[in-house]
Amino acid sequence: MTNLVSAEALTVVHGSRLLLDHVSLGLSEGDRTGVVGRNGDGKSTLLRLLAKRQEADSGRVTHTGGLRLAMLEQGDPLPPGATVREAVLGDAPEHAWASQSRVRDVVSGLLGGLDAADVGGLEATISTLSGGQRRRVALAALLAGEHDLVILDEPTNHLDVEGVAWLAEHLRTRWAPGQGALLVVTHDRWFLDAVCERVWEVHDGVVDPYEGGYAAYVQTRAERARVQAFTEERRQNLLRKELAWLQRGAPARTSKPRFRIDAATALIADEPPPRDTVALARMATTRLGKDVVDLEDVTLAFGEGPRRRTLLDHVTWRLGPGDRVGIVGVNGAGKSSMLALVTGALQPDAGRVKRGSTVVVAQLTQEVRELDEVADLRTLEAVERVAGHVRLGDRDVPAGQLLERLGFTAQRAWTRVGDLSGGERRRLQLLRLLMGEPNVLLLDEPTNDLDTDTLAAVEDLLDGWPGTLVVVSHDRYLLERVTDRQVALLGDGTVRDLPGGVEEYLRRRAEAKAGAITDARTQARSATAAASASASAAGAPDAAAVRAARKEMGRVERQLDKVAKREAQLHAAMAEQATDHEAVQSLDVELRGLAAEREQLEESWLEASDLVE
Incomplete structure (x- = not known):
């Protein structure tokens, strides 16, 4: 794969403390890397160095030619006098950004709550938003752009459970397999497992790489501690306890990381449950x-x-x-x-x-x-x-x-x-x-x-x-x-x-949103039918009715794009879990629901197109 960023012998000293000591590493196209470590050990510093937003005391960072890089830092770079629309979409007209499914997904996934909060939606001024809302806008502005490498420093801050789940799904599907790269610092361990396929641990001036998400990182780290007769007994016991929790948890927590199950099982064989309830x-x-x-x-x-x-x-x-x-x-x-x-x-x-x-x-x-x-x-x-x-x-x-x-x-x-x-x-x-x-x-x-x-x-x-x-x-x-x-x-x-x-909560929320969309669709169809009847009575459709019908067609087309995208994901998941009967059955239920939704959308599109023609 194409190498995007290379770091050679990076050394950073902060006061009397050595943060990074001759660290060399790289990021390639297709990498999904999470960064963990104790507070103050240099995680954010490493990100700024790789983005060339900070100079190392020694060593160098090289970017491939024409690299499109975007970074979300923990600070707030948004201009206070700008509107949300200007900060996220620039001066692009609505038809331009609304025709891009990725941008529409970002706007609805991160900014939809601005309307519910009665703060003015996309026309709200940045200075009127809360800290959490400003963070969502900054994240949306970054994700709406075209980038080869996205670097995120604590992106889940100020996001609720639903927002974190949306962000994980968006990042998983943002690029085709092997394309683009992601580097993220986060303390959200579920997010690490859901998104990342490799973990860098920053500690004591070095960066240790681990294959897999957070569960794999914990397992490998605990095994290294055992093999090397790690002297910090309390630290090792915590890792064993954490691994035991991961192994006893839902299958989704341990299915993605590729580590040796037998070794993990042996490591926690005598570990009791986390607590005696x-x-x-x-x-x-x-x-x-x-x-x-x-x-x-x-x-x-x-x-x-x-x-x-x-x-x-x-x-x-x-x-x-x-x-x-x-x-x-x-x-x-x-x-x-x-x-x-x-x-x-x-x-x-x-x-x-x-x-x-x-x-x-x-x-x-x-x-x-x-x-x-x-x-x-x-x-x-x-x-x-x-x-x-x-x-x-x-x-x-x-x-x-x-x-x-x-x-x-x-x-x-x-x-x-x-x-x-x-x-x-x-x-x-x-x-x-x-x-x-x-x-x-x-x-x-x-x-x-x-x-x-x-x-x-x-x-x-x-x-x-x-x-x-x-x-x-x-x-x-x-x-x-x-x-x-x-x-x-x-x-x-x-x-x-x-x-x-939490999985049930997310499902209930999705069902509630689907119900709201269905209600809105019914109202839109009624409005289209009324406009069509009025036009028929007049002998020809008026301009306002045609505009309304075209707007409805555009909305339906966007919904059809989302349905098609989700159907493709479900087919891929069914192929991947072909031996898991219960999983396939659950996916098939969702697939049938999407088929019914697609049929309704197509009917709505045809009704609107009759008026336009």
């Missing part, structure tokens, strides 16, 4: 009693007049001792409001919230300002101010040991809180909460600013925590790893259990 539930009942938090016939709404929205409509939802629940939902559906009802920070408009007499709630919010009051303390002092030790499982664990488990070295344990990085502050925030020994723990987007190693350490810590846990997160890997069941807020005022997990 029965024992934890028993301890949680001892600490909490039988009653935790019950939402009984709760109704909650916001806004006034025509803008009033009902988030929860006569909802009854119960949390028991030891429950571990993940919450997913569309933006604005009420996930954070649910947590506020549990804590008591918000009262329902109707119904009641009943809390057990022994309940002690702690919430990890998306803000870390509460650490400002201990900014001048050393990290260990900030933890010990809450408690010197905490009960985890059946033993007391001192504060210093917990700091070490969450990645704080002896030196960092004596660093001022005000000098900690964003990821370190996030870890410290969680640890201080746990030291207070709450029996109900609420985590609101806990993965912000955490690298994959730290996430594994946090999950390991939560495995031994005996209490009721509620997690709101867009990180589906974390949700499935630390919770035992998931519920969804779909924006219709209900709370629905998801026996099929």
Whole structure:
């Protein structure tokens, strides 16, 4: 394959720290590479070097001639006075970009929510958007262009579960096999497995390559540790635990990476399940009693007049001792409001919230300002101010040991809180909460600013925590790893259990969107029929009716393109999984549904074309 980027002997020194030490590597056409590593080890620096946006202290980077490269950094480069349309599509007329299926997919997949948020859609000014909306616009602007190499630094930040799934699917199908290249830094482990076929780990000044996605990376890394008699016993145990989770999980998690199953099985043969659910539930009942938090016939709404929205409509939802629940939902559906009802920070408009007499709630919010009051303390002092030790499982664990488990070295344990990085502050925030020994723990987007190693350490810590846990997160890997069941807020005022997990949530959302499209299509057909009847009565179609019919034909043609694309994907998947009867049967059901949708679209096109002719 054609080599796109070559790096030779890259060396970067930051202050007194050696970030990269004579690193040589390359990217070729068709590569799909994920970059992982601890915060501060040089992941973003490596990306900027390869994009020629930063100079190395020594070494060089070479691009192939005519390379079309685009990079999404963590900063926000959008001009505040521009509109969304200008930032993403430039001055291209609508018929020009709407005729390109890839650009239409980007606009609908990333920017469709701007209309729902009532902020003006494509005509909204950048300065009026939230941080998450601006991030989506920046990502859309990049993906709408034609590029040979796309470099993404934390692209899943500010995306919900549905947005992450869309982005993974878009990147998988953006290029034909063997064409284009992708390099991405992300802490989203599901995304790594779904998109990447190779992983680079940046650590201690070097970059180690691994074949396969995140699951393969964990397996190979654990096996290397075993073979080389790795001295960091705690680190190896975490890798073994993570691998055991991956092996016990859904088949989709381990089907893509190409590693030796026998070796992986031998490596985790004696590894117990991540947590003893029965024992934890028993301890949680001892600490909490039988009653935790019950939402009984709760109704909650916001806004006034025509803008009033009902988030929860006569909802009854119960949390028991030891429950571990993940919450997913569309933006604005009420996930954070649910947590506020549990804590008591918000009262329902109707119904009641009943809390057990022994309940002690702690919430990890998306803000870390509460650490400002201990900014001048050393990290260990900030933890010990809450408690010197905490009960985890059946033993007391001192504060210093917990700091070490969450990645704080002896030196960092004596660093001022005000000098900690964003990821370190996030870890410290969680640890201080746990030291207070709450029996109900609420985590609101806990993965912000955490690298994959730290996430594994946090999950390991939560495995031994005996209490009721509620997690709101867009990180589906974390949700499935630390919770035992998931519920969804779909924006219709209900709370629905998801026996099929996040995958079921995505399916329900797709069905809801398909229903909305069908309703819109019915309305469009009615409008076309009315215009046709009016034209017939007048003896000839007027110009407005013809324009409406042509617009309808264009819309239908775009939908037919999407259907054809999805049908091709399904046929390919059926060929790949020909020996899996259940998988083929499921794909065939979807294929039949697409055939029915295509037939309806073709009828709509013919109705509109009759008027144009």
